[in-house]
Amino acid sequence: MQKQSILKTNTLILVLCTFLFIGTALFPLVQGVQRESDSFVVPLATEKPNPTETLVVPTSFSWRDINGVDFTTPIRNQSPYPSCETFALVAAMETMIQYKVGFPFNCDLSEAHLFFFSGGNILWGSYPENDTRFLKEYGVPDEACWPYPHDKYQYPLNTTSPDWQNRTVKISDWSYIPADPVAIKTALINNGPVPSYFLVYQDFLYQKTGIYQHRWGKVRGAHYMAIVGYNDDPGYWIVKNSWGVNYQDKGWVNIKYGECGIGTINFYLTGVYGKFPLLYVDDDNVAGPWNGTAEYPYLSIQDAINHAFNGFTIYVKNGTYNEHVVINKTITLRGENKNTTIIDGGGLDDVVTVSVPDVKISGLTVQNSGTLLYNAGIKTLSLNSNLTIENTIIHDNEIGIFLNYGYAQSWNILRNNSIYHNTKGLYAHWANSNRIAGNTIVMNDENGIEMEHCMRANITGNIISDNGGCGIYLRGASNDNIINGKNTIRNNTVGLKLSESNNNIITKNNFINNLEQASFYNAFSTTWKRNYWDDWRFFRARPIQGFLGQRQIPWLNFDRHPAHRPYILP
Structure with a gap:
């Protein structure tokens, strides 16, 4: 009997263990099929939140628009790991840091470091409490410390x-926020974005614009995102997701109050402090010390670059910096004011040389390069450079901007710059897929824009005038470029010239008062369409004169549908 009793007991224990094992194994299936970009979380016990100041909240608020300034950071992509809670917490911290600094500077912290160091698992994810405790005790470094691995x-x-x-x-501390819209709104306004729980259904994967409400499909899994704002009319949260820009409205989504658990489990982070990925430069700090902080900025731009890590922003205070800057790290170089933050080359060599990809330059004046043939205000020396130059003044250089040897896909962006009084305004050599938009390129001694063996550029919305040579000159197999979008090409010796460059599209531009409006030599398959020519008042096609072959046989292209009124720049 005793043996039978023991046998029955052991059998019962075995059965219970089997049920427990099966139940544990099937738990994710009960919750829903897990996507690579989701993680499963256990519902959290409610804790008393940190006290927040009570206020009458406005009917709308967003960290994407604080008096016209967007303090959020770009949409990230958590794939291939289930690290949503980490991305939501880091998104909140990045916005809080930028607001504390006083301006957005593309703050980028290492989600990989926080996820893996706080105990994240590549199969099922992490617990947000583990992340918040780690943030309080150890913190999170900049992205360059551990770049997020997008390959499993x-x-x-x-x-x-x-x-x-x-x-x-x-962070100095963290707590939970009650599942109360007023408490969440108060925390948003007083403190920063709120990481919040959300239950993903199938239809959420297909949501684009509008306000999300669950209508169809099965549960796919639990998820965390950052609430960055709200609007009471008609009632939704403004949410930052972490699945990249191909989901929702380029990564942003509006979710109806209370929908799919949004706002039920929320986190409150306080007191961001430490080593922000930002260094300051000020030529007034002559006496030192120099550590790159706002209190003790570096004296020179080059010194700040030498102490920076990839992904850092270098903020240059107003002043004149007489130096030759070499950017050999992936950084953002930003001036306080483009009119009064000046890098002066003193008439020697290149003023700014960029030797690595993915650099951003803005808010500066770059002037006085050397006068040798290829000296430049800003010069690129890296393959696939992906350089962005915007809101910058470039003048009195041999070449204003020299985009050099990008070969495959350069993807440079030149936007809203003033480029004047250079020998050449912009010269691009073997640099493909550039976007040149909204610039003022005027009064250069030779050509405003000259491109040699450059393909697939998009030149749009520029004012190109009063240049001594061509407004735009494409030569040496500069093929498949698009010159459209209301460029105003005015008062140049030649408005636009094509030489041995094919398959270019020239449409919807203004050609005004150029000594010669346009010409071509050995340029085939050019599309001229709907351009405005101030010297052509007829309703028939406007001829463009050119030459073919070594014997320079006269030839004609035609703009068959010329515009009869000039285009207005946006």
Whole structure:
């Protein structure tokens, strides 16, 4: 009997263990099929939130528009790991940091470091409490410390920098926020974005614009996102997702109050402090010390670059910096005011040389390069450079901007710059897929824009005038470019010239008062369409004169549908 009793007991234990194992194994299936970009979380116990100041909240608010300034950071992509809670928390911190600094500077912290160091699992994710505790005790470093691995097989080969503890941002504390819209709104306004729980259904994967309400499909899994704002009319949260720009409205989504659990589990982060990925430069700090903080900025731009890590922003205070800057790290170089923050080359060599990809330059004046043939105000020397120059003044250089040897896809962006009084305004050599938009390129001694063996550029919305040579000159197999979108090409010796460059599209531009409006030599398959020519008042096609072959046989192209009124720049 005793043996039978023991046998029955053991059998019962075995059955219970079997049920427990099966139940545990099937738990994710009960919750829904997990996507790579989702993670499952256990519902959290409610804790008393930190006290927040009570206020009468406005009917709308967004960290994307604080008096016209967007303090959020770009949409990130958590794939291939289920690290949504980490991305939501980091998104909140990045906005809080930028607001504390006083301006957005593309703050970028390392989600990979926080996720893996706080115990994140590549199969099922992490717990947000683990992340918040880690943020309070250890902090999170800048993105360059451990760039997020977008290939599953990079882990665990990709590890963090050994000096990460000297590069961290921490929070002073954290707590939960009640599942109460007024409490969430108060926290948003008083403190910053709110990481919040959300239950993903199938239809959410197909949501684009408008306000999301669940209508169809099964549960796919639990998820965390950052609430960055709200609008009471008609009643929705403004939410930042972490699935990249191909989901929702380029990564942003409006979710109806209370829909799919949004706002039920919320986190309140306080007191960001530490090593922000931002260094200051001020030529007034002659006496030192110099550590790149707002209190003790570096004296020179080059010194700040030498102490920066990839992904840092260097903020240059007003002043004249007599130096030759070499940017050999992936940074953002930003001036306080483009009219009064000046880099002066003193008439020697290149003023700013960019030797790595993905650099951003804005808010500066760059002047006085050397006068040798290829000296430039700003010069690129890297393959696939992906350089962005915007809101910058470039003048009195041999070449204003020299985009050099990008070969494959350069993807440079030149936007809203003033380029004047150079020998050549912009010269691009073997640099493809550039976007040149909204610039003022005027009064250069030779050509405003000259491109040699450059393909697939998009030139749009520029004012190109009073240049001594051509407004735009495409030569040496500069094929498949698009010159459209209301460029005003005015008062140049030649408005636009094509030489041995094919398949270019020239449409909807203004050609006004150029000594010669347009010409071509050995340029085939050119599309001229709907341009405005101030010297052509007829309703028939406007001829463009050119030459073919070594014997320079006269030839004609035609703009068959010329515009009869000039286009207005946007």
